[in-house]
Amino acid sequence: MQAARVLRDISDAGLMAGLAAGDASGLSVLHQRYAKMICSLILRLDPQGSLEQAEDLTQDVFLTVFETADRYREEGKLKSWLCGIAARKVRSARRRTWSRGNLMRSNRSIAPGHSTPYEAGPDQRLGARRQVEQALLSLSDSQREVFVLHTLEGLSGEEIAASLNIKTSAVWVRLHRARKTMTAALQESATGGGPR
Amino acid sequence: MTCSLRDSYLDETLVPEEGARFEQHLATCGACEAQLRAWEQAEAALQDWAEERVGRTWRSDESQRQAELILARHRERHGQRRRAVVSLALAAAASFFLALLLFGGDGPERGTWEAEILYREGSSSEISQDILSVLGSGRLVAQLGEDRVGLGDAATVRVLGREHGNVQLRLEQGSIGVEAAKRREDETLVVQAGDFAVRVVGTRFRVSRPADGGLVVAVDEGIVEVSTPGQRWWLERGTTLAVDASGTAATHQREEVDSQLDLLLSPAKQVLPATEPADVVPSSDVAPPLGVATPPEPAPPASDVEAAEPSPLPQAPALEAPTPVAPPQLDLAALRTQLAKGQAPEVVDALEGHLSEDPSSVSGWSLLATARRKAGDPAGAIEAHRQVIQRGSRSQAAKARYEAARLLQRRPGGHEEAVELFEALLEDPGALRGLQPEIRLHLSRSMRAVGRSSEADALLQELIATWPGTAAAEAARGELSTKPL
DSSP: OHHHHHHTTSOHHHHHHHHHTTOGGGHHHHHHHHHHHHHHHHHHHSTTOOHHHHHHHHHHHHHHHHHTGGGOOTTSOHHHHHHHHHHHHHHHHHHHHHHTTOOOOTTOOOOTTOOOSSOOOOHHHHHHHHHHHHHHHTSOHHHHHHHIIIIITOOOHHHHHHHHTOOHHHHHHHHHHHHHHHHHHHHHHHTTOSOO | OGGGGHHHHHHTOSOHHHHHHHHHHHTTOHHHHHHHHHHHHHHHHHHHHHHHSOOOOOOHHHHHHHHHHHHHHHHHHHTOOOOOOTHHHHHHSSSOOEEEOOOOSSOOOSSOOSOEEEEEEEEEEEEOSSEEEEEEEEEEEEEETTEEEEEOTTOEEEEEEEETTEEEEEEEEEEEEEEOOOOOTTOOEEEEBTTBEEEEEEEEEEEEEOTTSOEEEEEEEEEEEEEETTEEEEEOTTEEEEEOTTSBEEEEEOSSOOHHHHHHHOTTSOOOOSSOOGGGOOOTTTSOBGGGSSSOOOOOOGGGOOOSOOOSSOOOOOOOOSSOOOOSSOOHHHHHHHHHTTOHHHHHHHHHHHHHHOTTOHHHHHHHHHHHHHTTOHHHHHHHHHHHHHHSOHHHHHHHHHHHHHHHHTSTTOHHHHHHHHHHHHHOTTTTGGGHHHHHHHHHHHHHHTTOHHHHHHHHHHHHHHSTTSHHHHHHHHHHHHSOO
16 A cells, blocks of 8 residues: 555656556556546536546546557646547547437437436526536537636646647637627526527 | 727736726726626636536545556457556565566567677676676676666676566666666566665666665656565656665655766766765665655655655655765756755855756756755745746645745745745645645644634634644644634
């Protein structure tokens, strides 16, 4: 147990260097540090996804981390790198779901048995949640990624650009459009024009 | 025109003058004011939603299980079976030995085990199927398959076994550098050396057996695990561990690469100096014994937090050095020694001179902070810590925040900034894991000083509940019980 205790004190960069050298012993520590953040991000990037799906994708993220650790560059924050991987996982999962024809994104409502990480709350709360989800779903995938990473995960424009491999200027453009769309969608739903 | 600043204002990317200009504009522009209010409402709804949309928390044993599942999936994908990591077996072995294990990546070519001599220098050397040896003064660099081994003065390496990518070497005496190729997961490179058990995962490291016993391991890439039965250290890149014949150990962080390792492995460079660099000579006066390495250390008083490179490992204080080696540039080890001898003003001068030319050395700034503090210049020390916060890694910055905050607490009007720095540390608990109780204790004192007493109390209660039995919790109890009602 002593080794594990010491391992927990190793920096992200040190653990990543170990993974890059083929030493998997740091993987569980990285998982412990970041799995909840990644799982939350996935739930927010895929507003109608279930907790079970998010957990599966979280595991996929860490598999990619292990297999591509040698591509990680220390100058970037690990969190940004992980967010980029998670965003790509969500996007590709959504593509798979689309291709199976299972995702009826527009006008889809949350069924009573819908699997979410939280218990169904009072109607009013559920309504507010649904409004936000619908507003988020009104964004394009690329807008939603930038929007969630900036507004909810607190990444800077530069970090988002690095994690999604896009230009910083593109981050700001997408963010502005997303913010406008979100504001309008939430206002509309609040005044009764939202989806039913 | 000012309306166009609205998005940048929301992004908090305006310079202060522009921000002030926009806020003046906001008072007179209904459209902007309405947009901002709409966004604030939207953001509040979004934050509420996000707070419910939180992923699950994995316990550490669940994370361990997840890691195993991930590795199983990886093996499945690559059609490989992986051997159990042998480190535990090594640690449990009756006799100590040094083991260097490497795995992962694509495997090297098989069957290319004839040692190819890349460079030879000095009196004479012995090369056979099983032994590489430098007799007397000299050097030898050999390629063993995909791995490179460099031998220094009077070094002898015996090849105990080799089968595909599995290699077992024994360092009989002297120093060797190893640059090991990436291997398949089920292949390892093992080096035994004397009476110590070390597991190394990485690609570039040096192992030396000093003539009077003991061991030195310097890591330039990857991670090294050093173990004796029941004890382990993990050495990150840039760390040197020295254990003397009595078992006394010291670790030291280097900013530079290990110069001896570089010399051992590079054919074109000069012969090694015969002596170990001063900064890795273990000293029984200052180094912690082997047995204290792995348990979490009690947090030191802030004034004693050494301003060396941060390390998850027990840090040895600056070590006395009989014959310091002078690297070409900033010799931090020598300066630490000088500082330990009480020559703080001289160290400040030397560091300020160097950092004005080359401000990129984070360790230099960190040492300057310590030196300035010892020289009676807390304001200068805080300034140097700010440089570390700005330039350093997450853990370097965290350490600097803590140090700077402690210094600020002792300065008139310093509590406001101290609160900010401590709060930043609370947001990143992983960075200074061992000081979490102390951070709360000190933060509570600064909070009280700036009139945030109820938050201070809450912090102390959290501290007592989370870290019962610590000195900080005891102090917190006292402060809670004595505070005026």
